[in-house]
Amino acid sequence: MKPASFDFLCPDTLEEALAALAEGGGEARVIAGGQSLVPMLNMRLARPGLLVDIMRLEALRRIETSGEEITVGAGVRQAELEAWTNLSRDLPLLAAAFPWLGHVQTRARGTVCGSVAHADPSAELPLSLVTLGGAVSLRSRKQKRKVKADDFFIGMMATDLAEGEMIEAVHFPKARPGSGYAFREIGRRHGDFAIVACAAVADDKGLRLGIAGVDDRPRVFALPALNDDQFDDALNDIAWSLNARDDIHASARYRRELVRNLGRETLKEASRCRA
Amino acid sequence: MPRMNAAQRHVVDFTLNGQKIRAEAENRMLLSDLLRHEVGLTGTHVGCEHGVCGACTVQIDGKPARACLTLAQQVRGSDVRTVEALAPGAAELSPLQAAFRRHHGLQCGFCTPGILMSLDALLREQPDAGREEIREHLSGHLCRCTGYATIVEAALAAAEEQRKEETPNA
Numbered sequence: 001m002k003p004a005s006f007d008f009l010c011p012d013t014l015e016e017a018l019a020a021l022a023e024g025g026g027e028a029r030v031i032a033g034g035q036s037l038v039p040m041l042n043m044r045l046a047r048p049g050l051l052v053d054i055m056r057l058e059a060l061r062r063i064e065t066s067g068e069e070i071t072v073g074a075g076v077r078q079a080e081l082e083a084w085t086n087l088s089r090d091l092p093l094l095a096a097a098f099p100w101l102g103h104v105q106t107r108a109r110g111t112v113c114g115s116v117a118h119a120d121p122s123a124e125l126p127l128s129l130v131t132l133g134g135a136v137s138l139r140s141r142k143q144k145r146k147v148k149a150d151d152f153f154i155g156m157m158a159t160d161l162a163e164g165e166m167i168e169a170v171h172f173p174k175a176r177p178g179s180g181y182a183f184r185e186i187g188r189r190h191g192d193f194a195i196v197a198c199a200a201v202a203d204d205k206g207l208r209l210g211i212a213g214v215d216d217r218p219r220v221f222a223l224p225a226l227n228d229d230q231f232d233d234a235l236n237d238i239a240w241s242l243n244a245r246d247d248i249h250a251s252a253r254y255r256r257e258l259v260r261n262l263g264r265e266t267l268k269e270a271s272r273c274r275a
Numbered sequence: 276m277p278r279m280n281a282a283q284r285h286v287v288d289f290t291l292n293g294q295k296i297r298a299e300a301e302n303r304m305l306l307s308d309l310l311r312h313e314v315g316l317t318g319t320h321v322g323c324e325h326g327v328c329g330a331c332t333v334q335i336d337g338k339p340a341r342a343c344l345t346l347a348q349q350v351r352g353s354d355v356r357t358v359e360a361l362a363p364g365a366a367e368l369s370p371l372q373a374a375f376r377r378h379h380g381l382q383c384g385f386c387t388p389g390i391l392m393s394l395d396a397l398l399r400e401q402p403d404a405g406r407e408e409i410r411e412h413l414s415g416h417l418c419r420c421t422g423y424a425t426i427v428e429a430a431l432a433a434a435e436e437q438r439k440e441e442t443p444n445a
């Protein structure tokens with residue numbers, strides 16, 4: 001299992017990277033941490049003609065707070081955001097989600113934006129981004145645009161990313177005092193992709209529940225502030241509205257059951273944290 | 276850097292176990308293959324080649340990482356450490372390696388180089404690491420022989436020994 005051959009470009013500037021992606025069209029692909037792409041190259045599920053390595057572009061290696069938003073550039077590795085001093089204060093949902101994301105050894109290399117670009121339907125970071133109501137900044141040689149995370153993920157490993165475009169950064173809304181956050185996950189083994197993962201936010205507007213691993217992309221649902229004993233009906237409706245699949249890891253029925261149970265626990269925990 | 280052609284080999288300069296080296300690799304060559312086939316350091320093992328088993332784990336700039344998920348070209352300018360860097364001499368083991376031997380932390384030894392590189396990084400970064408941190412690091416490795424319990428014991432013993440070494444008057 002070795003990759004097929006490809007040209008390699010390690011650009012010195014973002015402009016150079018964007019020009020190569022524009023010229024390469026469908027043949028060109030960004031490589032960031034390589035933790036999803038290299039397995040696909042090794043198994044020859046991906047055979048790009050050109051890889052553009054973005055990890056030496058200083059401009060992308062930034063974690064910045066501006067106003068109510070935390071911006072994480074495409075060069076930031078998962079372990080770097082995990083170790084960011086303000087994480088548990090400003091992004092408590094991510095602080096709770098990171099331990100579930102692969103292993104120490106994969107987080108040391110994998111990037112935050114790479115996980116968003118890869119768009120695995122069970123992945124923790126896309127789920128957190130959608131649940132918080134975050135956004136994705138896309139850039140090509142010709143234009144820049146900012147897309148709501150919920151519109152960015154369109155299906156099974158499919159996103160709104162166009163040919164010649166790359167993710168420049170993702171934006172997470174900063175935690176507000178008086179809001180509660182919780183993250184729960186069930187997987188086969190610690191560090192495996194989730195069978196079902198739930199993320200919840202409780203604030204003055206009510207509750208938001210994000211669910212990964214069930215539908216073909218992370219889905220988020222707004223709920224009014226409910227009492228503990230009112231969760232069950234709402235969660236049953238959500239479980240049936242998701243397009244659950246059977247696969248080798250779990251049946252659709254088991255996944256719906258996890259949505260009901262894990263969903264309830266996650267919502268309760270977020271509500272408790274708010275109090 | 277100009278675009279590097281797929282058909283040719285290209286120079287990769289990096290630091291390997293403390294020494295500057297210059298190797299040559301096709302773009303598609305994995306770091307694991309560069310180490311084993313070009314440099315001749317076969318201590319880094321290759322199990323699955325898709326990031327799951329952890330046998331190929333090395334340290335890149337001090338952090339444990341999968342050599343099978345890293346292209347050789349991606350370590351240009353980096354500091355790479357492999358299991359060969361652990362023992363201080365040909366007839367001497369590092370304290371962590373010696374603890375593995377004492378506690379039967381290995382049987383066939385296929386998984387061992389990767390596990391040593393993860394635990395070596397852990398004990399350097401978190402000298403007070405306990406059972407939980409050790410298990411967390413081990414979750415990125417598969418061992419088909421030991422059942423893991425002896426590996427955890429070995430790592431705890433090495434951590435303990437290191438703490439004593441660092442605070443002689445405690």
Ligand SMILES: Cc1cc2nc3c(=O)[nH]c(=O)nc-3n(C[C@H](O)[C@H](O)[C@H](O)COP(=O)(O)OP(=O)(O)OC[C@H]3O[C@@H](n4cnc5c(N)ncnc54)[C@H](O)[C@@H]3O)c2cc1C
Pocket residue numbers: 029030031032033034035036037038054074100101102103106109110111112113114115117118120122123124125161165166167168191192193194325326327344
């Ligand atoms: C053993 C193992 C366990 C794992 N477990 C989990 C898990 O539990 N949960 C989880 O979410 N993930 C898991 N992963 C995947 C890991 O999180 C990856 O790091 C992540 O999915 C991809 O990030 P990357 O930087 O490595 O991207 P790469 O592998 O470099 O790229 C992935 C894809 O995204 C594209 N891409 C990357 N960056 C950009 C960008 N800036 N703009 C446009 N396109 C881009 C690439 O072209 C490629 O198609 C696991 C991986 C391994 C090997």
Ligand code: FES
Pocket residue numbers: 320321322323324325326327328329330331332341342343344
């Ligand atoms: S060979 Fe690299 S993780 Fe298995």
Ligand code: FES
Pocket residue numbers: 380381382383384385386387417418419420421
């Ligand atoms: S000692 Fe044989 S696989 Fe771990």
